[in-house]
Amino acid sequence: METKTLEAHHKIPGFWRHYIFSTNHKIIGIQYLITSFFVALTAAGMAMLIRLEIAWPEHSWPLLGRIFPGAFPGGVMRPEVYAALFTMHGTLMVFFFLSAALVGGFGNFLIPLQIGADDMAFPFLNMLSYWVYLLGFLVMISSFFFSPGGPASAGWTSYPPLSAIKSAVAGSNWGQSFWIVGMAFFIASFTMGGLNFVTTVLSMRAKGLNMMRLPLTTWALFVTAAVGIFAFPALTAAVIMLFLDRHFGTSFFLPSGLYVAGKLLNNKGGSPLLWQHLFWFLGHPEVYIVMLPAMGFTSDILSTFCRKPIFGYAAMVGSILAIGSLSFIVWGHHMFVSGMNPYLGMFFDITTLIIAVPSAIKTFNWMATLWGGKIQLTTPMLFALAFISLFVTGGLSGIFLAAAPADIQLHDTYFVISHFHFIMAGASLFGILGATNFWFPKMFGKMMNETLGKLHFWITFITYYCVFFPMMFLGLHGEMRRLYDPIQYYTMFKPLQPINVFISINAFILGAAQLIFAFNFFWSMFKGKKASSNPWNANGLEWTLPSPPPYENWEGEPPEVYRWPYDYSYPEAPKDYLPQIVPDKAIAAGNF
Amino acid sequence: MKTSKRPLEAYFLFLVFILIVVLGSASFFKKWMPPLASNRISIDQMMTALFIVTGVFFVGVQGLTGYFIWKYSNQNVEKAAYVSGSHALEITWTLGTAVILAVFGVWSVRVWRKTVIQPPPSHALQVEVVAQQFSWNFLYPNQDGVFGKLNPQYISFLNPLGLDPKDPASRGDIWTKDNLYLPVGKPVVLKIRSLDVVHSFFVPDFRVKQDAVPGMAISTWFIPEKKGKYEIACSQFCGRGHYTMRGTCYVVSQKRFRKELKHLRKEDEGE
Structure with missing residues (x-):
């Protein structure tokens, strides 16, 4: 025993290798999480400016004029700046916040702890993954300062020719190249992480932990990583071609006869639709990359605070696998009116409706988990319950968009914005917030403040609905997304403008409320109440280790697993939880 | 009678879920789409049906979730039910959802054919x-x-x-x-x-x-x-x-x- 402790102690490196250039999965997870929170605050700030412009278009804000004289000459936002803001808001939120927090943050932190491994399969690759991600973010954000013409502004979808031709929009000058390089770093980082996750889950599980005993969180992260590995190469190919089109005179996406800004271009034979296919071949699985982990967290949090097994575990695993694989054949529902062959529209209409089935199964299973439970309304539980609500609202609105003829009316309107902010952005945001509140004690050995947590939850949940639900009505009426000024030219949107003002005011409250979370996060890290090893009386392997766990988790002595992680309120057990490491023989003794 | 040990928050959460249901569905009774001025009435018909069916699910699922939260937050209960699934229930809701979605699959494809694929009359x-x-x-x-x-x-x-x-x-x-x-x-x-x-x-x-x-x-x-x-x-x-x-x-x-x-x-x- 004596020598073992010494050995273990020896393995802890100095400050730089421990906290900065760390190869430890827990540190890397926390690095990812905190970085992604900063990204989220940045991108949320952009959203505030976007909402300011939509509610009071072309209004002069002298203060903003003084802070950003270039972007707000005379206090009025320039249209180019508006375009850059919604482009970067989308890019940063989808990739650099949601994906990074869910997969990089929680994936790294949780997978080894939940499967009883001391670290990831490839720790060095893991470290590299974080630093390449950070580099990608820095490239993206630096385009605000260093690229002539400002950051990319062709939307997060970057449809060419707009994104390919420098004279088409200011952001396509150098900003789009920064965007491409930033995305390339992100893809590289995500692929490294993905390979690592898949390998780790497949080969490093503790004894007795077969796949059907994995927590749904690990299942979801595992499938997510696999989806990422298969989907991202399409975008890699696309951004390389876009780069060549922009800088080396190729015509992958540029047809002949383009006449832009008074000049005839001599490109030949390319197709703008090719980009859309490649982009959405990644883009749609990407939606599930941010959706699946949040579903996993919610399942685990619900089960824990219902003190009841998750309902329909096998169906839940099946749904995760079904969603993961079906996500590859639905991309065309983003392109119903794009001009692709209309017969393809029928195919994607049907496949998209099919993917609603596993999503519905998951919803019903969550509801059935609540039924007959003994619900404890802790902060993580509140977020998990709100997740169900957002997921249902977003999912049902998705059926309209899946039905191709309805999409004719709704495509590119605020209905779409509402839909994906409920399901892809909102539900996964609530997943992240719930998971942070849930696993924070394990990360830092401290509890987050419940009062602040609940205050944050209530404001966030209510204003979230007030911001995104009214957008459905704007969309049904036809109001399009990405309008710098929705009412100066379109008289049909003038009567709707009070809705936009209502949305914006709620958006500001929603944005401000996130500062409560930020404060709670950092304050609790230092001043929070000390956490025990298992503050929620949960069953997962991670809760059998001290909080925070030692540098090398089990230090070479992996646990042995005897059951699934959902044995809550097990009839023969003396307590209402039964950790995975308790063998049947030891249940009666109850000494866990 | 045992005194209820239901936290105040459970009532509040229940209330918010009911508000979502009531306000959400009530606001759809106003006609938000601009009045139709073309022959594409089949799109509107399908969307009306979608509003009704998704509306029923919306009210049902949100309402029931809210109700469950309220009902099962009572901490006087000894232990939760050790229930981990039910084949009958699971098969029912899987098939039920699949059938409803299949109806809309067929319907939407028919409308799509009518509006997008069918060629225009020759005198157009x-x-x-x-x-x-x-x-x-x-x-x-x-x-x-x-x-x-x-x-x-x-x-x-x-x-x-x-x-x-x-x-x-x-x-x-x-x-x-x-x-x-x-x-x-x-x-x-x-x-x-x-x-x-x-x-x-x-x-x-x-x-x-x-x-x-x-x-x-x-x-x-x-x-x-x-x-x-x-x-x-x-x-x-x-x-x-x-x-x-x-x-x-x-x-x-x-x-x-x-x-x-x-x-x-x-x-x-x-x-």
């Missing part, structure tokens, strides 16, 4: 739509009914679409900018192109939307059924002036339509 009016940053150009053929060839090589201030001057068919073609005149009750085929980036031709009142993609000519057709003035929107972000790219569609009587065309032809020739 043909109009070329050419999008460019940041305006809409419309081109009517001359009496021969054939359009002149478009070639960007010939684009100039006086020939903004690049009508081929050597093509005899181009003589007398009528070009107009931002204003589209359509005769009421007559099917119209729009052949949509773009000179520069991707735009999207969108008239909310007609339930018509079609991207304009450079390098492609994409046709869509419909019948304007109500006289009036309708706004044409660009719904695909197309650059700095995207928000200014509005056109106007005038649906007028046959007589007035012929008059407008004559007037436009004179204007074109005057140039």
Whole structure:
């Protein structure tokens, strides 16, 4: 025993290798999480400016004029700046916040702890993954300062020719190249992480932990990583071609006869639709990359605070696998009116409706988990319950968009914005917030403040609905997304403008409320109440280790697993939880 | 009677879920879509059915979730039920959902065939739509009914679409900018192109939307059924002036339509 402790102690490196250039999965997870929170605050700030412009278009804000004289000459936002803001808001939120927090943050932190491994399969690759991600973010954000013409502004979808031709929009000058390089770093980082996750889950599980005993969180992260590995190469190919089109005179996406800004271009034979296919071949699985982990967290949090097994575990695993694989054949529902062959529209209409089935199964299973439970309304539980609500609202609105003829009316309107902010952005945001509140004690050995947590939850949940639900009505009426000024030219949107003002005011409250979370996060890290090893009386392997766990988790002595992680309120057990490491023989003794 | 140990928050959460249900569904009783002004009524019918079915699910699922939260937050209960699944229940809701979605799958594909795939009647009016940053150009053929060839090589201030001057068919073609005149009750085929980036031709009142993609000519057709003035929107972000790219569609009587065309032809020739 004596020598073992010494050995273990020896393995802890100095400050730089421990906290900065760390190869430890827990540190890397926390690095990812905190970085992604900063990204989220940045991108949320952009959203505030976007909402300011939509509610009071072309209004002069002298203060903003003084802070950003270039972007707000005379206090009025320039249209180019508006375009850059919604482009970067989308890019940063989808990739650099949601994906990074869910997969990089929680994936790294949780997978080894939940499967009883001391670290990831490839720790060095893991470290590299974080630093390449950070580099990608820095490239993206630096385009605000260093690229002539400002950051990319062709939307997060970057449809060419707009994104390919420098004279088409200011952001396509150098900003789009920064965007491409930033995305390339992100893809590289995500692929490294993905390979690592898949390998780790497949080969490093503790004894007795077969796949059907994995927590749904690990299942979801595992499938997510696999989806990422298969989907991202399409975008890699696309951004390389876009780069060549922009800088080396190729015509992958540029047809002949383009006449832009008074000049005839001599490109030949390319197709703008090719980009859309490649982009959405990644883009749609990407939606599930941010959706699946949040579903996993919610399942685990619900089960824990219902003190009841998750309902329909096998169906839940099946749904995760079904969603993961079906996500590859639905991309065309983003392109119903794009001009692709209309017969393809029928195919994607049907496949998209099919993917609603596993999503519905998951919803019903969550509801059935609540039924007959003994619900404890802790902060993580509140977020998990709100997740169900957002997921249902977003999912049902998705059926309209899946039905191709309805999409004719709704495509590119605020209905779409509402839909994906409920399901892809909102539900996964609530997943992240719930998971942070849930696993924070394990990360830092401290509890987050419940009062602040609940205050944050209530404001966030209510204003979230007030911001995104009214957008459905704007969309049904036809109001399009990405309008710098929705009412100066379109008289049909003038009567709707009070809705936009209502949305914006709620958006500001929603944005401000996130500062409560930020404060709670950092304050609790230092001043929070000390956490025990298992503050929620949960069953997962991670809760059998001290909080925070030692540098090398089990230090070479992996646990042995005897059951699934959902044995809550097990009839023969003396307590209402039964950790995975308790063998049947030891249940009666109850000494866990 | 045991005293209830239900936390106040459970009531509040229940209330919020009920509010979501009530406000959410109540607001859908107002007709948010602009009144239909074309023949695409099948889209509206399908959407109405979707509103009803998704509405029932919305009320049911949100309401029941709220109710469960309220009901099962009572901490006086000894232990939760050790229930981990039910084949009967799971099969029921899987099949139930699948059947409802299958109905909408068939329905939506039929409407799609009717509106998008079915070819237009042969007597339909043909109009070329050419999008460019940041305006809409419309081109009517001359009496021969054939359009002149478009070639960007010939684009100039006086020939903004690049009508081929050597093509005899181009003589007398009528070009107009931002204003589209359509005769009421007559099917119209729009052949949509773009000179520069991707735009999207969108008239909310007609339930018509079609991207304009450079390098492609994409046709869509419909019948304007109500006289009036309708706004044409660009719904695909197309650059700095995207928000200014509005056109106007005038649906007028046959007589007035012929008059407008004559007037436009004179204007074109005057140039």
